[in-house]
Amino acid sequence: MEFSTVNILTGYHVQLINQPGQSVCMPTIVDGTEGALEMFTLVGHCKPTSFYIYHTSQQNNGGPSNEWQLKNVIALPPRCLYYTMGATEGFLFLRGVREARWDDNRHGVFPVYNDIDFFSLDVKTSELKKVCSRRATIFDRHPNRAHPLFGFPPSLSKPTL
Numbered sequence: 001m002e003f004s005t006v007n008i009l010t011g012y013h014v015q016l017i018n019q020p021g022q023s024v025c026m027p028t029i030v031d032g033t034e035g036a037l038e039m040f041t042l043v044g045h046c047k048p049t050s051f052y053i054y055h056t057s058q059q060n061n062g063g064p065s066n067e068w069q070l071k072n073v074i075a076l077p078p079r080c081l082y083y084t085m086g087a088t089e090g091f092l093f094l095r096g097v098r099e100a101r102w103d104d105n106r107h108g109v110f111p112v113y114n115d116i117d118f119f120s121l122d123v124k125t126s127e128l129k130k131v132c133s134r135r136a137t138i139f140d141r142h143p144n145r146a147h148p149l150f151g152f153p154p155s156l157s158k159p160t161l
Contacts, residue, residue, distance in 0.1 A: 030087050030123055038123060039068060040092050042084055049099060051076040053092075055126060074126055080117065092121040093131075 027041040037058045044051040052075055056068040076082055080096035087093065098115040118131045 028087050050078050051082040090123050094119040
């Protein structure tokens, strides 16, 4: 196993961080093809709520250049707050919490429920798929918790929560 450091604050990522009205989540780095590192940076705009994944790559060709090159920008479904859940086997997993719906009887103090969507993003094709959804109420102890499981035989691997 080989370890190395990667500078993520170069080129395009500095521009992403320094824009007003954006919150940048921690980038996810995956081992790409043909000696390249792939980075997926989740960037959100506060108002209106919209999120994008910026896909960049860094070639490891032995040269002095460590610049990240933008490959594409993936728009996520609007009106959700997104979080990265993890990455494995060529997929990046995301959780999208839809904007809260409010109970008028409580004068808008507490959200009644949130719909939570879980997505997978194929690293090679940039295809985003909704895996499943669930509804969380204020009484759920762990409303946002989900654990992706892999390597089960086909009879046990149907998408469930």
